[in-house]
Amino acid sequence: MFGYVTILEPELKVKDFRRYKSFYCGLCQELRERYGHLGQLTLTYDMTFAILLLTSLYEPEIHAEEIRCKVHPVKKQQILQDVFTGYGADMNLILAYYHLKDDWVDEKKISGFLGTCALRRRVRKVIRRYPRQCRVIQKELKNLADCEKRNVMELDEPAGCFGRLMAELMVWKKDHWEETLRALGFFLGKFIYIMDAYDDLKKDRKEGNYNPLRSICGEQDFHERCREMLCMMIAECTAQFEKLPCIQDIDILRNILYDGVWNKFRKIERERQKSEDESE
Known part of the structure; x- marks a missing residue:
């Protein structure tokens, strides 16, 4: 359900793209240092956005370094890390763990069982470090699983579960910005859930x-309704974002929220149009 909160690369300046990649690589390196190569497998673009957003808002000290890795063994790559890189790595791990756990409990996938066994000891440390976030993440994923078992077709209920999950994840600490960050995360989470449902519908x-979109997918205006729902969610999200005094990396953040989040939707629409043209 992750991988939708990304940049639209052609619209970014070269320097901004390099900075974004440096934060992404910084998160990858942090995952390796904390949790080994298994931790790197949980890497998502979505958490890179969270790191950039919190870094821009709180303006912590950023550490820059050049390293080689298995992906880039010849040329050194710059990585950027700060306190939120560690936070993003921990949230990446906890989300991956509960996802694998659900795969085992609900579908008896062997990969889910093996994954939970491999990550369990590492996850316990994260739960002790961030009990508030982990408690809500676990609760909402259980609620989401319950929606699936009850075959809930009212989209707002399962989307709300993922919205509350993302809301808690965005709140690094309870302070003056908690309410705005929570609202931003809630609507972004609902956007992600609806986009994922739209993306996976055919399969x-x-x-x-x-x-939950299966109940309305046969209606004539289905695709337009989905677009309108997505527009409403991201409009609410960006309205909250604009309340934050973010200056650093503002062009990257706006690129993601106003353009990048639509990458998958544009791809789906292109494929749908191509399919319709071929059937004529």
Whole structure:
């Protein structure tokens, strides 16, 4: 359900793209240092956005370094890290763990069982470090699983579960910015859930999987309704974002929230149009 909160690279300045990649690589390196190569497998672009947002808001000291890695063994890559890189790494791990746990409990996937066993000891440390966030993440993922079991077709209920999950994740600490960050995360989470449901609809219908959009997918204005729902969610999200006094990396953050989050939707629409043209 992650991977939708990304940049639109052609619209970014070269220096901004390099900085974004440096934070992304910094998160990858942090995951390796904290949790080994298994931790690196949990890497997501979505947490890079969270790191950039919190860094811009709180303006901590940023550490820059050049390293080689398995992906870039020849040329050294610059990485940027700060206190939020560690936070992003921990949240990446906890989300991956509970996702794997649900895969094992609900679908008896062997990969889920092996993944939870491999990550369990590492996850215990994260839970002790961030009990508030971990408690809500676990609770909302259980609520989301319950929606699937009850075959809830009212989209707002499961989307709300993921919205509350993202809201808690965005609140690094309870302070003056808590309310705004929580609202931003809530609407971003709902956007992600709806986008994921829209993205997976074809596969879910074929395989008989749960998807709350199945109840309306046969309607004539289905695609337009989905676009309108997504527009409403990201509009609420960006309205909260603009309340924050973010100056550093503002062009990158706006690129993500106003353009990058639509990458997958544009791809789906291109494929749909191509399919319709071929069937004529």
